[in-house]
Amino acid sequence: MLCVALTWLHVSDFHVRGGDPYDRDVVLHALVQSVGEYRAAGRAPDLIFATGDIAYSGKAAEYAVAGVFFDDLLGAAGLEKSRLFVIAGNHDVDRDFGVGLARTLDSREQADTYFRPDLPKPHLTFKLRAFLDWHNGYFNGVRSLPDNTTCAPAELVEVRGHKLGILSMNSALFCQGEDDHDKLWIGRRCLDAALRGMKELGADVKIGLVHHPPEWLSAYEGSNIEAELEASVDILLRGHLHETRVETVASAEGVLLRCAAGAAYQSRKWPNRALYCTLDAGELTIFPIRYEDAPRPVWTTDPSVFPRDASHERRFPVARLAGTKSFHRQPASREAAPVAFRSNIQARGNRPFVGREDSMAQIAAEFDNPATESVVVLHGPPGVGKSDLAREFARVHRHRYPGGTFSL
Numbered sequence: 001m002l003c004v005a006l007t008w009l010h011v012s013d014f015h016v017r018g019g020d021p022y023d024r025d026v027v028l029h030a031l032v033q034s035v036g037e038y039r040a041a042g043r044a045p046d047l048i049f050a051t052g053d054i055a056y057s058g059k060a061a062e063y064a065v066a067g068v069f070f071d072d073l074l075g076a077a078g079l080e081k082s083r084l085f086v087i088a089g090n091h092d093v094d095r096d097f098g099v100g101l102a103r104t105l106d107s108r109e110q111a112d113t114y115f116r117p118d119l120p121k122p123h124l125t126f127k128l129r130a131f132l133d134w135h136n137g138y139f140n141g142v143r144s145l146p147d148n149t150t151c152a153p154a155e156l157v158e159v160r161g162h163k164l165g166i167l168s169m170n171s172a173l174f175c176q177g178e179d180d181h182d183k184l185w186i187g188r189r190c191l192d193a194a195l196r197g198m199k200e201l202g203a204d205v206k207i208g209l210v211h212h213p214p215e216w217l218s219a220y221e222g223s224n225i226e227a228e229l230e231a232s233v234d235i236l237l238r239g240h241l242h243e244t245r246v247e248t249v250a251s252a253e254g255v256l257l258r259c260a261a262g263a264a265y266q267s268r269k270w271p272n273r274a275l276y277c278t279l280d281a282g283e284l285t286i287f288p289i290r291y292e293d294a295p296r297p298v299w300t301t302d303p304s305v306f307p308r309d310a311s312h313e314r315r316f317p318v319a320r321l322a323g324t325k326s327f328h329r330q331p332a333s334r335e336a337a338p339v340a341f342r343s344n345i346q347a348r349g350n351r352p353f354v355g356r357e358d359s360m361a362q363i364a365a366e367f368d369n370p371a372t373e374s375v376v377v378l379h380g381p382p383g384v385g386k387s388d389l390a391r392e393f394a395r396v397h398r399h400r401y402p403g404g405t406f407s408l
Contacts, residue, residue, distance in 0.1 A: 005280035008047040012239025013263035017056030034299035036076035052089025052211030063134035089211035090175035097126040104183035115187035123173040151194035165203030255319035
């Protein structure tokens with residue numbers, strides 16, 4: 001039987017904090033209203049995925065605000081709590097509790113011991129306690145996140161003829177500062193157990209949720225985690241970098257479609273973004289939206305993501321769905337994005353790039369539409385890092401300029 005189309009809303013990075021809520025409320029209330037308008041116009045989500053950074057500093061009071069927002073969002077979408085999935089990000093960590101705990105793990109052997117299911121996980125039970133308490137209270141009777149593993153049991157969700165396996169992963173345990181790159185862990189033991197459970201579900205489509213890009217994981221496990229996800233998951237949804245990004249990654253293990261939602265709220269000074277995703281006929285159609293402040297607060301089509309597509313949306317094949325009983329792939333009506341390629345930009349290796357987030361955001365704002373020719377001049381005294389800043393922007397945003405090369 002051919003399943004009807006399935007749509008979800010992918011949101012991420014809300015950064016709910018205390019203080020004057022006006023700026024945040026303008027943006028998020030507009031999102032709620034626009035989701036209701038999209039629903040009335042025929043773009044109704046069947047699911048909502050929120051991939052981390054719900055709060056700003058992992059405090060209980062911030063989650064009380066977030067809970068009200070999610071209630072409003074579900075109401076606008078016409079969904080029950082069982083159709084909402086929420087995971088943690090680095091801003092959901094209460095870093096006060098990280099003082100005195102190990103900054104990271106130093107070997108595979110340490111990781112195998114730390115992630116034993118019978119041992120306590122202080123980085124999870126202390127640093128993420130407010131998030132876990134809120135999550136398990138908010139979703140009481142629906143689902144709960146465990147406090148002895150980074151991977152919740154895979155959940156089977158049946159929606160409009162689709163059998164989806166949902167795997168929630170927590171990459172935030174070892175987040176502590178601006179130098180988190182290469183210090184984060186999911187834990188192979190945790191992921192292996194969750195993937196075994198996923199396999200037993202018999203799902204038609206397997207979706208993974210994680211906050212950080214897999215490249216941010218420790219070198220001791222990063223390649224193994226990526227290989228397992230490429231072999232076992234069809235679509236990976238994430239957040240963290242505040243940049244909308246969709247790419248197909250192919251390896252010897254399999255083909256994985258990776259979708260990153262931009263930040264849903266990072267003040268009205270910077271772009272606020274989200275994604276509608278529709279699964280149909282073995283392909284995923286990405287419809288990006290963003291917040292516009294004038295002439296009235298509204299979330300509308302984001303033309304900067306796929307500027308060359310007439311409708312500003314694009315279809316991506318989901319490799320493992322071809323030939324299944326539930327999904328029959330049809331030729332794409334628009335040109336699909338190419339598989340990720342290796343650029344000529346020198347790799348940074350394990351050296352983190354931190355402390356220049358504002359400059360990166362300013363450059364991105366100037367280059368908001370890659371279809372328009374723009375020039376940005378980086379200036380300053382010798383040795384302040386102009387070249388490194390240019391290289392890092394080229395690394396992070398190379399997907400926006402397919403076929404381009406970098407020279408300095």
